[in-house]
Amino acid sequence: MDINAAHSLKRAVLTAAHRIGLFLAMATICLPGLWIVLSSLRPTVEIMAKPPVWIPRELSFDAYVAMFSGVGQGGIPVLDYFRNSLIISVTSTVIALAIGMAGGYAFARYRFRWKTSIFLGFMLTRTVPGIALSLPLFFVYAKLGIIDTHFGLIMAYVALNVPFTVWLIDGFFRQVPKDLAEAAQIDGCTRWQAFWQVEFPLARPGIASAGIFAFLISWNEFALASQLTRSTNSKTLPVGLLDYTAEFTIDWRGMCALAVVMIVPALTLTFIVQKHLVSGLTSGAVKG
């Protein structure tokens, strides 16, 4: 066998190994998701079976039908939960993004006193586990009378997300050369126009990813929401999952069905925003 043949064989083997490795990794990551979808479609006996039943024997949409069929027939107020989740997540994401853009821009472009300390302080707030804050937050909210309101949860999620959006967006604004905003100003823009016409479009991938993250965090958050909500006024989908636990039983099938209902919008949003996550958009701006 000559050298070339040996090398091409080696490359083929490596490629195959690479693909198998990737497949295994992806399978491991995707399996729980798949399991949830499957479990939502089959009877509890099969879900709880030991050893596990891999191939479902029968599939039915009973859990979904029941879920939407109203209280008293095994249903839960899923539409209320969905509406609450949507209002709270979208509003808190929009606010966190607005603050994140302003803050990130300031950190990227301006020099001011205590800049590093403030930035570090922001990061430190992320090290505190949310659950540790739930009790103090509960007392404060109780005094303010904003328990079980959209407003209360939105504030909590904004506070949770702002440090992260500031940090992420700061990094993206840093990558936009300063010269561009200056060139725009010379071309007749005000500082404000220069931002919206030039710097914002270039930082959009970063702002989009910050948005996705902020949305998913709010959408999936359970610990705080379970403390700060009481009724259909403000209960979100993750808290709604608890409706499937009774004193002695857990309706795994119903819970899985609700989980699927939760996953679908999040997944859809990620797919929609994904195309904005094109990196390297700034290449060619300067030098080359």
Place this chain on the structure above:
Amino acid sequence: MAPVSLSKLVKRYGSVEVVHGIDLDVADREFIALVGPSGCGKSTTLRMIAGLEDISGGEIRIGGTVVNDLPPRARNISMVFQSYALYPHMTVAENMGFSLKIAGKDKSVTEERVAEAARTLGLEALLDRRPSQLSGGQRQRVAMGRAIVRDPEVFLFDEPLSNLDAKLRTQMRTEIKKLHAKVQSTVVYVTHDQVEAMTLADRIVIMRDGHIEQVGTPEEVFQRPATHFVAGFIGSPPMNLREAVVDDGKLAFGEDATLPLPAQFRDRVTAGQKVVFGLRPDDLYPSGHGIHSGEAHEVHEMERTVSITEPLGNETLVFAGFGGTEWVSRMLNPRPMKAGEPVKLSFDLSQAHLFDAETGRSLRV
């Protein structure tokens, strides 16, 4: 088309002053180059004219109007950046038409002006491309196009050619010169490359440490440098500049190395005075190979030994030791010459420069 005038212009960053009250008048339609080593304040000065930096003191006038506190957009200027600063999310045409779009000009007017600028710069075929799809030279051209389309009163260039390779730089230099001849605007051009400044500018401003050292035409700054710094900065290869002590009609460069004191300086120096002697490589040449060969000049000849040579085809740079340092001489119509070979060097002292060692000022009239 407008004159630009700076008076007592100062820039401070905190307590550090980087531009120390400079005065400069740029005439209407004049091409002026600010040149100097990095950190001399030339870019800061340009950015103050553009309005991108606040000024700490003094006054800037464009077309007679004081613009100290006007934002960049109100100064009617265009600027070409060293980094080009093209908007990566816009096509070439959008980049060039951006200022008109912001100004709310009619779409047809914008298209017409962009097309005209593209014709001038040979960019017609590239109008739909993005900056990332262009080569360095093309990007440079788009940056200039964007400046032209705006039809400003003053063009500002901030080291526009320093990111290009040597060949392209020479080519773009010619284009900038042609462009200036065509659009007839006032130009303030910042560069650290003295060749660029010499070839392009009507007048050159040489800056150092936030001060203006000299303002003059390329001929003036080359032939009559006002200071020792200008003498060393302008000209390639640089002028031979050596410290010397005046001693009884002679200049002493250390042990046993003396030159006669050039005639024109005899009444201007006193014995024991420390000076800096300057002689361009053109005025120091292997005998018979100089510019002034045969003319009646104050030539002093001396036998030296060649240490190295740098042949450039039409001329050869010959280095030889004198007074403990290497002096560079320029041999026109070169003959083959090797290191270690003896050479008779002619010092054309009528062309020599003498500067005060303390102040650095020229001792010429």
